[in-house]
Amino acid sequence: MQNEVTIRPMEGEDAIEIHAIHTACLRTTLRAHYDEGQISAWTTGRTPAGYLRAQDGGEAFLVAVANGVVVGYVSWEDGELLSLFVRPHAQRTGIGTLLADAAFRAAETAGSPIVVLKAALGAGPFYERFGFEDSGPGSTIKRGVEIPDRRMRRQLPEAGNDGYPSPD
Numbered sequence: 676m677q678n679e680v681t682i683r684p685m686e687g688e689d690a691i692e693i694h695a696i697h698t699a700c701l702r703t704t705l706r707a708h709y710d711e712g713q714i715s716a717w718t719t720g721r722t723p724a725g726y727l728r729a730q731d732g733g734e735a736f737l738v739a740v741a742n743g744v745v746v747g748y749v750s751w752e753d754g755e756l757l758s759l760f761v762r763p764h765a766q767r768t769g770i771g772t773l774l775a776d777a778a779f780r781a782a783e784t785a786g787s788p789i790v791v792l793k794a795a796l797g798a799g800p801f802y803e804r805f806g807f808e809d810s811g812p813g814s815t816i817k818r819g820v821e822i823p824d825r826r827m828r829r830q831l832p833e834a835g836n837d838g839y840p841s842p843d
């Protein structure tokens with residue numbers, strides 16, 4: 676499938692499919708790691724228009740399209756990966772990797788490379804493949820319900836000869 680996938684910026688008409696992919700991932704893939712109350716708090720109140728408002732507010736979005744259908748999306752802002760979701764039936768076919776690579780390249784080109792993220796439970800091993808390391812547990816509160824995650828961070832290699840920033 677990977678050869679047929681193209682990555683492009685989100686357009687207005689993609690919002691309905693993005694919302695559907697996000698909801699399907701929460702209700703199926705992530706249901707293995709979160710209970711019903713957490714998934715319900717996470718999905719309630721989300722609308723397609725919300726993704727477009729986020730884009731207007733500065734969040735960058737890319738979508739993956741296969742055979743004319745949106746099959747995944749990624750978003751980021753200010754050096755943080757904010758979301759990466761692949762339609763459940765299309766997972767583990769390389770689409771997440773294509774989206775992540777494209778987002779990392781675009782953010783770096785824009786001068787604000789992605790160095791942190793909040794990984795949903797179960798997604799950590801995927802991000803480790805891009806050099807992210809687990810920096811401990813975290814959580815966010817959605818509609819009064821605690822949603823646990825893993826905080827991950829990576830060091831960019833070009834900072835100095837040894838991979839660490841030069842001292843001031």
Ligand SMILES: CC(C)(COP(=O)(O)OP(=O)(O)OC[C@H]1O[C@@H](n2cnc3c(N)ncnc32)[C@H](O)[C@@H]1OP(=O)(O)O)[C@@H](O)C(=O)NCCC(=O)NCCS
Nearest residue numbers: 704759760761766767768769770771772794795798800801
């Ligand atoms: C996590 C996610 C974005 C990965 O996208 P994907 O298209 O399925 O990933 P890829 O096919 O590019 O995976 C490449 C490799 O990453 C690793 N990988 C991917 N998902 C993994 C997972 N959940 N657990 C462990 N390893 C994983 C595997 O090594 C995989 O190679 P393999 O399939 O040959 O074993 C996708 O599974 C998804 O949408 N999950 C549900 C939502 C989610 O958790 N998003 C992250 C929110 S922070």
